[in-house]
Amino acid sequence: MNKHILVIPGDGIGPEVTQWGKAALEHIATTYNHNFTFDEALMGHAAIEATGNPLPDETLEKAKKSDAILFGAVGHAKYDNDPSLKVRPEQGLLKIRKELGLYANLRPILLFDELLHASSIKPTILKGTDILFFRELTGDVYFGEKTRSEDRATASDLMIYHKYEVERIAHKAYAAARQRSGKLCSVDKANVLESSRLWRETVQEISKQYPDVETTHMFIDNAAMQLIKDPKQFDVVLTANLFGDILTDEASQIAGSMGMLASASIGDGTGFFEPIHGSAHDITGKDLANPLASILSAALMLEISFGLKEEAKTLVNAVDKVLKEGFRTNDIADSTTNRYKVLGTKEMGKLVLK
Amino acid sequence: MNKHILVIPGDGIGPEVTQWGKAALEHIATTYNHNFTFDEALMGHAAIEATGNPLPDETLEKAKKSDAILFGAVGHAKYDNDPSLKVRPEQGLLKIRKELGLYANLRPILLFDELLHASSIKPTILKGTDILFFRELTGDVYFGEKTRSEDRATASDLMIYHKYEVERIAHKAYAAARQRSGKLCSVDKANVLESSRLWRETVQEISKQYPDVETTHMFIDNAAMQLIKDPKQFDVVLTANLFGDILTDEASQIAGSMGMLASASIGDGTGFFEPIHGSAHDITGKDLANPLASILSAALMLEISFGLKEEAKTLVNAVDKVLKEGFRTNDIADSTTNRYKVLGTKEMGKLVLK
Numbered sequence: 001m002n003k004h005i006l007v008i009p010g011d012g013i014g015p016e017v018t019q020w021g022k023a024a025l026e027h028i029a030t031t032y033n034h035n036f037t038f039d040e041a042l043m044g045h046a047a048i049e050a051t052g053n054p055l056p057d058e059t060l061e062k063a064k065k066s067d068a069i070l071f072g073a074v075g076h077a078k079y080d081n082d083p084s085l086k087v088r089p090e091q092g093l094l095k096i097r098k099e100l101g102l103y104a105n106l107r108p109i110l111l112f113d114e115l116l117h118a119s120s121i122k123p124t125i126l127k128g129t130d131i132l133f134f135r136e137l138t139g140d141v142y143f144g145e146k147t148r149s150e151d152r153a154t155a156s157d158l159m160i161y162h163k164y165e166v167e168r169i170a171h172k173a174y175a176a177a178r179q180r181s182g183k184l185c186s187v188d189k190a191n192v193l194e195s196s197r198l199w200r201e202t203v204q205e206i207s208k209q210y211p212d213v214e215t216t217h218m219f220i221d222n223a224a225m226q227l228i229k230d231p232k233q234f235d236v237v238l239t240a241n242l243f244g245d246i247l248t249d250e251a252s253q254i255a256g257s258m259g260m261l262a263s264a265s266i267g268d269g270t271g272f273f274e275p276i277h278g279s280a281h282d283i284t285g286k287d288l289a290n291p292l293a294s295i296l297s298a299a300l301m302l303e304i305s306f307g308l309k310e311e312a313k314t315l316v317n318a319v320d321k322v323l324k325e326g327f328r329t330n331d332i333a334d335s336t337t338n339r340y341k342v343l344g345t346k347e348m349g350k351l352v353l354k
Numbered sequence: 355m356n357k358h359i360l361v362i363p364g365d366g367i368g369p370e371v372t373q374w375g376k377a378a379l380e381h382i383a384t385t386y387n388h389n390f391t392f393d394e395a396l397m398g399h400a401a402i403e404a405t406g407n408p409l410p411d412e413t414l415e416k417a418k419k420s421d422a423i424l425f426g427a428v429g430h431a432k433y434d435n436d437p438s439l440k441v442r443p444e445q446g447l448l449k450i451r452k453e454l455g456l457y458a459n460l461r462p463i464l465l466f467d468e469l470l471h472a473s474s475i476k477p478t479i480l481k482g483t484d485i486l487f488f489r490e491l492t493g494d495v496y497f498g499e500k501t502r503s504e505d506r507a508t509a510s511d512l513m514i515y516h517k518y519e520v521e522r523i524a525h526k527a528y529a530a531a532r533q534r535s536g537k538l539c540s541v542d543k544a545n546v547l548e549s550s551r552l553w554r555e556t557v558q559e560i561s562k563q564y565p566d567v568e569t570t571h572m573f574i575d576n577a578a579m580q581l582i583k584d585p586k587q588f589d590v591v592l593t594a595n596l597f598g599d600i601l602t603d604e605a606s607q608i609a610g611s612m613g614m615l616a617s618a619s620i621g622d623g624t625g626f627f628e629p630i631h632g633s634a635h636d637i638t639g640k641d642l643a644n645p646l647a648s649i650l651s652a653a654l655m656l657e658i659s660f661g662l663k664e665e666a667k668t669l670v671n672a673v674d675k676v677l678k679e680g681f682r683t684n685d686i687a688d689s690t691t692n693r694y695k696v697l698g699t700k701e702m703g704k705l706v707l708k
């Protein structure tokens with residue numbers, strides 16, 4: 001198989017971890033006789049420094065021409081501390097989502113048995129959890145109009161949804177629910193928000209086309225609670241951009257650490273694959289970051305964009321094996337025991353590839 | 355002390371639990387020789403059924419004339435299933451918050467040692483947690499303009515903040531932080547939202563007036579994760595209306611159950627006290643609801659609105675004692691052991707008052 005892959009390392013720990021996702025793809029290419037070619041491009045703070053633009057045209061061009069994108073993270077403490085800065089790293093990520101039409105963000109909460117004890121949640125509560133989030137990614141308060149009054153004392157963001165935006169991601173989520181246990185929970189705040197009422201009505205309508213899937217609706221506040229109280233009750237969770245941002249980060253605790261979770265953003269064109277952890281300025285350059293989410297992002301790319309199930313499985317199994325052998329990065333090591341061998345980013349990356 | 359208290363039982367389990375909060379106040383009045391008079395009023399679905407209006411003028415009149423309000427819950431499955439209904443129970447609650455200027459919602463995450471094991475989170479992670487949430491309550495996407503296009507295919511809610519709204523609650527939160535461990539964490543989404551950037555700038559400004567308080571800022575997605583990963587890192591948490599709604603429900607798992615948590619809504623006038631659990635249609639009328647949050651809401655009223663610290667402590671101690679003796683309602687009973695004596699709402703209420 002011939003595929004052209006764009007790598008966007010981004011900021012913070014992005015470059016450190018993405019090199020291992022890329023190495024995993026190279027390894028798969030060699031082992032399975034595929035021809036993967038790679039290019040690299042800038043985004044986020046790195047791109048602002050080099051070009052003044054968080055998403056340079058060149059990056060967008062390359063992105064559109066590639067078969068899939070492997071991304072790291074964007075963000076920098078400088079902007080977080082100064083909310084008045086106009087040009088911001090995150091704009092690059094938001095713009096590429098919009099430009100490539102990446103309206104569905106899939107976040108599987110994959111639970112490695114070995115990490116059952118790494119979570120702050122009780123193993124008995126977690127065991128058997130298998131959730132697939134569908135987070136809408138190109139609408140909501142993320143992309144609605146923003147205003148700031150002239151005296152700077154009033155600021156607003158428009159939370160807005162169009163029916164077709166809800167429909168297209170709902171169809172994707174229902175299709176996935178059919179392949180899984182046949183349960184879908186849609187999360188909104190329809191008791192307060194008009195955009196959520198549109199969301200709920202639309203999901204109710206679409207649900208009629210999938211009578212074999214059991215649909216439930218839950219308010220976001222309750223969902224944030226139920227997710228820790230009893231995660232096993234969920235299978236496919238469908239939700240809007242902002243609620244999905246919050247719920248999936250929260251759900252990362254179920255998998256033991258954010259450092260373990262990969263995500264796929266898909267739509268009508270090129271797919272985009274990234275760890276769900278952010279740029280993590282505090283551990284950047286210290287060889288402490290967990291490369292497993294980037295490797296698992298590569299696995300998602302193989303499966304979803306290229307349909308290479310076996311190759312994807314090979315990567316997931318390699319991660320599983322390394323965990324079984326007792327190797328851990330700092331974030332998933334259990335500090336109360338010394339049963340584990342704690343490795344840096346590089347050693348962990350190398351080990352998985354072996 | 356002479357005080358006039360308005361009781362608004364509301365919908366679902368509201369009436370069942372609120373009668374015990376009221377009984378607790380009566381008990382305190384007798385024991386400590388106070389003169390508490392009571393009135394009752396309708397809100398939510400109950401009020402819609404009786405008058406067509408989720409917040410009848412009469413209720414608002416009575417509310418304004420009272421010294422404090424004890425509230426139950428609003429909501430009904432009928433409206434949740436039909437997002438197109440125009441008149442909705444929650445409008446009553448939102449309107450009374452706005453009309454009484456209840457801009458600060460205080461939610462203490464009070465951890466009873468006895469319930470350390472009732473949570474889905476590991477006791478080692480929880481032990482020592484003591485968080486006080488300040489949730490803004492009269493702004494944000496809750497009260498911004500709502501629109502629905504004529505073809506009904508587009509819907510929006512305006513997420514909006516004015517600087518003075520952030521300032522007044524920030525001052526209240528900082529004052530509390532001073533009395534506590536001197537740490538305040540402000541939660542926003544300033545990397546994406548303009549309203550959050552105003553929020554962050556304003557908190558940064560106000561923080562200069564409280565140099566003795568250590569201020570941190572966290573993004574909501576990260577906060578939702580950190581709250582379960584390591585709740586002990588938080589002391590006072592200050593956040594906007596929507597984010598606060600989500601975070602405080604999530605945090606209720608820390609206390610073992612929503613059924614244990616009380617909240618106080620304060621502002622310029624009459625204080626408003628309520629359990630944070632909702633109307634819980636599924637267990638309504640079954641004598642299964644936990645009356646402790648209503649009793650603890652009464653305790654908050656005594657402390658915050660009336661300055662009756664000792665009386666408040668008496669109620670908290672009574673709850674603690676009953677838990678120590680092994681009594682539980684269904685929601686906080688640990689089904690894996692039969693060490694506990696599981697009681698219904700009424701028995702539990704009576705026991706605490708004894």
Ligand SMILES: CC(C)[C@H](C(=O)O)[C@@H](O)C(=O)O
Pocket residue numbers: 074075090093245278545546575
């Ligand atoms: C970096 C930020 C803009 C982004 C988001 O909020 O979508 C991130 O948190 C994510 O979840 O991908």
Ligand SMILES: CC(C)[C@H](C(=O)O)[C@@H](O)C(=O)O
Pocket residue numbers: 191192221428429444447599632
């Ligand atoms: C009932 C609902 C409108 C309300 C809210 O979202 O504020 C509730 O969830 C709460 O937290 O008090």
